[in-house]
Amino acid sequence: MIARDRISKLASNLVLLAIGILFVLPLLWVLFASINRTAGLRVEFPTDPTLGNFKAVLNTDTTYRPVLNGIVLCGGAALLTMVCAVLAAYPLSRFKSRFNRPFLLTVLFCTGLPITAVMVPVYGLFVQLNLVDTLGGTIMFMATSSLPFAIWLTKTFMDGVPISLEEAAWVDGASNMRALKSIVLPLMWPGIAVVLIFTFIGMWGNFFVPFMLLLSPERLPASVSIFTFFGQYGEPNYGQLAAYSLIYTTPVLLLYLLLSRKLGGAFALGGAIKG
């Protein structure tokens, strides 16, 4: 019995390790290429490692401005999403109403709509409203597209905060918004942080929305401007592309680390989703 358990444990470990290695392999290329003077698509350990690729891309046009644009765009949109989601989740979580169930079902239904499909009409709408190539319009659309999911998650987290504390506050004459701000939010900030960070990570990687709605090079975020490496000039400089990819990825990696160290990691998200 014990021996069988050990064998099955060993087998699990080996299978897992093999899968893990398969997941790591594609990452090797970007690490090696970024410090390789003559990087191609071949994975090769650089014989003469250099930081030249990083130096070459660290300038305003290639890196600083797109990253800053990304921070403004995704940060603004994630904050807007979060404010709206918290406000919406509060009545949904706290008050019984005939309106809650249909609204939540609609929200759940909206999480299923393929945002990609909406992009052509959204572009049409943006042309009509004169919003094409504006950061404000793009922020509002990005916020809306992640709103259904954020409302759903926030409500799930908020349901976990016991209502009894607020009832005491209500008796003392606190308004709903005050109770939300000074009682509910402080108790659920880890949940808020989880939703906020995942919303941001999702937006940071999103390519299609800013690709469609923003046009001027000086407004493009990092997710779209990475495409300029494959310009009209044929073969891109793969070393620089790899270096840029690493720089562009760093913010979300840091955020993810923060999440997993302080907030129970993505498992909190999994727990909220699995319903």
Add this chain to the structure above:
Amino acid sequence: MTTTVAPAPVASKPGRNGKPRTANLFKMLPLTPAIGLMLVFLAGPILYCIYAAFTNMALTGTGAANVTFVGLDNFRKAFGSGAFSNAIWLTLVFTLVSAIIGQNTLGLGLALLMRKSTKVVRNFVGTAVIGAWVLPEVVAAYLLSAFFNEEGTLNVMLHAVGLPGQDWLYAAPIIAVSLANIWRGTAFSMLVYSAALSEVPKEIEESAEMDGAGGWRRLVFVTLPMISRAIMTNLMLITLQTLSVFGLIYAMTRGGPGTKSQTLPLYMYEQAFSFSQIGYGTAIALVMLAIGAVFSLIYLRGLNSEAA
């Protein structure tokens, strides 16, 4: 054409459920920003889509000068076109291979295996899988383009064991992008299943084991039924996410070579923007929305009957 006929029925009467605090309109006020945004930027475009799909709207030519209704012409054109059925077929393959089979099974397998593994291995694999998920879409696409390239890591590995390599993005583009999507998306299923499995009481599985149920039987008859709700939710979310994957495929193959990896979103993009046929493009968008809506409704029903 930004008519936003408010579809959301706002509760006019306070509902009562025995709770001392019942809802009234005033209390529902905090919902307005969310509802407002969703009406303008979600319901608005969908209504616009329904309108434009029946017109000859275009960015250039006659459709640009005066937009006229063309009835079902766009849909007739789509369903009669080989490129459209090609895109539908590729989308089905992509969704089936990468989401329903790939991400879902691999995610479940990883979550199950992780329960029996040592901490070091579990952390390593978890980090690798989640790392692939956190990477921005376009970066993931470049990594995997390099991986599947003629000189890439995959071929190096194949040569090492004596197998012939090829440029996978040319030889089997839809399989390559499907594998890429598995690589990128498995973490999500893994997280959902890990969370669900952590709530399955150990005693139940142990007592099944006492009764002589072997590993597979225990999995199929005891463990899986207990997480059926999570399976449902996960399948719904990953199917719908996969249906709308654009950036990954666009950055890897641009739908090519030819149209060999042109799924519906890429076909829609090409028609609407490269060929300026907004009317036709929105008709395709409407088909995608309808597919998404059907999936969404099926799974919502599933969730409902589970809860009941």
